[in-house]
Amino acid sequence: MTHSDTAGASLAWMDGAIIPIADAKIGVTDWGLTHSDITYDVAQVWDGGFFRLDDHLDRFAASMQIMHLSVPQSLDEIRAILNQLVAASGLRNAYCAFVTSRGSQSIPGSRDPRTCTNHFYAWVVPYVHVIPEQVVARGAKMKIADGVERISPASVDPKAKNYHWGDITNGLYQAIEQGFDTVVLTDAGGNICEGPGFNVFAVHDGKVLTPQSGVLEGITRKTVLEISAALDLPLEVRDISKAEFLDADEVFITSSGGGPTPITQVNDRIFGNGAPGPVTMAIRETYLDWRAKGPLRAEITYA
């Protein structure tokens, strides 16, 4: 990264004030902390503009609805807060998180979630690549977690972006201790789900495949589905077994933290002699183009 990529300050918006991120705190009795009873979203800022901010705001609203959370701020107000926050940070490439937490109970010890006062806050830090660029450059290695399943969608709905990372963190320990860079989890039926903050795709006989269930519907995933249609690539959104995933020609991940990103090894299977595949790179190129210019951007007015 060049200096200009990270120049700026990490800040938070809390209770109407913009403050240094280190000063942003939530209470020890907040259910967001004690029960992971919290939802959030992350929008990326690239070269001074949000990418697909309205899609992130819509998903944030849907996540809040799924979790019975509500805040006084409207989506228009949240959009204005995020713009103000990023402008104040001066960051032109940023990771902008916005969060609704259940809050603390008004009646101490109450088990009734309705006695909690839900609250909104946001924070911004320099742009994050979920897989660091130097790891992508040498080839990112992914492990399919063994004996650690993605939490059932019947227990925690993955469509609401959440902090229930017990399964993912457990999988990360397993993968990293065995020399891998990242992990992907399967469901109880052995189908591929997702990894730490990213969706997964496989390219098989020229077809672009991604899991249909047990996943957050990523905005980057959505963009890649649109790009596949624009590039006339055959597309299937359906279950992918572990065996089919390992038999793919190419594998890549998608996240607002880095866009479509090639994976060159899954378990002991190496794809394309360790180089990113052509379909992945064509999709990535189009993504970078759409992110750099066009109707999906919302420019930020810096002071």
Ligand SMILES: *Cc1c(COP(=O)(O)O)cnc(C)c1O
């Ligand atoms: C945020 C996230 C993703 C990726 O979503 P994008 O909107 O593309 O950034 C995928 N899976 C999980 C579990 C996530 O938290």
